[in-house]
Amino acid sequence: MSTPLTQGDVSAEIADERAAYAKRLADGGAARDHPDRAYAPYRSSVLRHPKRPLVAAGAAAGDPEAVELSGPVFGVTDVTALDHDLTRQHRAEPLGERIKVTGRVLDRAGRPVRGQLVEIWQANASGRYAHQRDDHPAPLDPNFTGVGRTLTGEDGSYEFVTIKPGAYPWRNHVNAWRPAHIHFSLFGPAFTQRLVTQMYFPGDPLFAYDPILQSVTDDSARQRLIAAYDHDLSTPEWSLGYRWDIVLDGPAATWIEEGR
Amino acid sequence: MSAEAPAPGPTPSQTVGPFFGYALPFPKGGDLAPAGHPDTITVHGWVYDGAGQPVPDALIEVWQPAPDGSRHGAPGSLRRDPVTGAVLGRDGPAFTGFGRIATDADGHYAIRTLPPGGVPYLSLIVFARGLLHHLHTRVYLGDAEGDPLLGSLAPERRATLVATPEGGRVHRFDVRLQYDGVHEETVFLAFD
Numbered sequence: 001m002s003t004p005l006t007q008g009d010v011s012a013e014i015a016d017e018r019a020a021y022a023k024r025l026a027d028g029g030a031a032r033d034h035p036d037r038a039y040a041p042y043r044s045s046v047l048r049h050p051k052r053p054l055v056a057a058g059a060a061a062g063d064p065e066a067v068e069l070s071g072p073v074f075g076v077t078d079v080t081a082l083d084h085d086l087t088r089q090h091r092a093e094p095l096g097e098r099i100k101v102t103g104r105v106l107d108r109a110g111r112p113v114r115g116q117l118v119e120i121w122q123a124n125a126s127g128r129y130a131h132q133r134d135d136h137p138a139p140l141d142p143n144f145t146g147v148g149r150t151l152t153g154e155d156g157s158y159e160f161v162t163i164k165p166g167a168y169p170w171r172n173h174v175n176a177w178r179p180a181h182i183h184f185s186l187f188g189p190a191f192t193q194r195l196v197t198q199m200y201f202p203g204d205p206l207f208a209y210d211p212i213l214q215s216v217t218d219d220s221a222r223q224r225l226i227a228a229y230d231h232d233l234s235t236p237e238w239s240l241g242y243r244w245d246i247v248l249d250g251p252a253a254t255w256i257e258e259g260r
Numbered sequence: 261m262s263a264e265a266p267a268p269g270p271t272p273s274q275t276v277g278p279f280f281g282y283a284l285p286f287p288k289g290g291d292l293a294p295a296g297h298p299d300t301i302t303v304h305g306w307v308y309d310g311a312g313q314p315v316p317d318a319l320i321e322v323w324q325p326a327p328d329g330s331r332h333g334a335p336g337s338l339r340r341d342p343v344t345g346a347v348l349g350r351d352g353p354a355f356t357g358f359g360r361i362a363t364d365a366d367g368h369y370a371i372r373t374l375p376p377g378g379v380p381y382l383s384l385i386v387f388a389r390g391l392l393h394h395l396h397t398r399v400y401l402g403d404a405e406g407d408p409l410l411g412s413l414a415p416e417r418r419a420t421l422v423a424t425p426e427g428g429r430v431h432r433f434d435v436r437l438q439y440d441g442v443h444e445e446t447v448f449l450a451f452d
């Protein structure tokens with residue numbers, strides 16, 4: 001048996017990865033918006049990332065007709081009126097700090113992504129998921145499932161009402177804790193723009209210790225995963241407001257069908 | 261909200277994690293074909309890691325043209341009951357072109373769909389705990405003569421994208437996230 005992996009070990013690896021990225025930038029390498037799939041401080045990645053380079057496909061590889069440049073569509077039948085309000089899906093209200101999370105979904109040219117599906121899932125205020133395999137001994141909340149869906153508006157906007165999730169432990173290393181976060185799933189007009197990510201809350205003391213957030217080694221890119229507290233979005237005597245805009249990467253469809 | 265403001269950089273990807281199972285999959289997520297449609301094909305297989313072990317917590321998404329070649333899709337993959345909020349599933353006639361399947365405890369997935377029109381492939385995305393950024397790949401079915409992607413690959417790499425016919429309109433397609441010492445790693449794609 002090897003000795004248990006400590007936070008100190010993982011923090012040292014995180015620092016090494018960050019130094020390697022800084023050196024690459026200094027040597028003229030391109031800034032990287034996304035995590036490297038091979039990021040050893042996150043131990044689950046070790047056997048689950050390809051080692052071969054990705055193969056170029058689509059327009060840049062001479063195939064402007066690639067199917068991935070189009071994508072699935074969703075509509076009013078795919079969501080119900082209560083789906084965006086995670087505090088109203090049960091008989092009574094969940095425990096925790098009621099929050100509103102809102103923002104816009106844009107493509108990488110800054111254009112709003114209209115009428116597309118946004119899905120979220122999260123732990124409850126105690127840091128427990130309503131998932132059978134989450135065995136963290138924190139209480140489940142009978143009034144909170146932690147799943148939401150909505151469609152973006154004409155300006156690309158979305159809005160959820162929920163409660164602030166708690167931090168939770170995991171087994172990457174001894175005393176590993178995830179900073180509070182909400183999982184987000186997003187679609188653009190093209191399948192190439194698909195994004196699954198996590199939104200974090202400003203000022204969380206766990207940021208520096210978390211290999212998943214730190215897998216984004218570029219400082220400005222990592223900041224883009226952290227929502228802003230926006231006092232103007234807070235509702236008096238009701239809820240706190242956070243703003244988080246999302247920019248989808250990947251080439252957009254080369255054609256836009258009428259009415260989409 | 262000025263239109264002239266430079267677009268901020270893209271939002272980075274983060275792993276789907278281990279707990280998406282009660283949020284993203286939906287009933288009949290892999291059944292794109294209307295029930296009982298005579299042209300239905302089945303594409304199924306296992307997702308494996310670099311130790312050759314099946315991955316029981318991967319999520320596969322599929323996107324494809326309709327049999328007539330149209331690529332505009334249709335809403336209703338997650339069609340809901342507005343009274344109870346329950347997922348009703350696709351209504352049948354509309355071909356949404358989209359599916360989503362969580363691998364089971366054995367790392368297995370299955371898609372029942374109609375043949376894509378105009379192209380010889382289905383587009384797949386693979387998400388999993390441990391994958392910080394999802395992966396694109398394709399399932400090629402039958403004759404793909406002249407396909408620009410397949411044509412660019414060495415034979416052993418090309419073979420990872422071509423489904424194996426199992427008879428009775430069933431096709432086997434395994435996804436290997438990493439070379440395991442025996443089996444070639446699946447070709448994954450970058451679109452820029």
Ligand SMILES: [Fe+2]
Nearest residue numbers: 181183277279
């Ligand atoms: Fe999580």
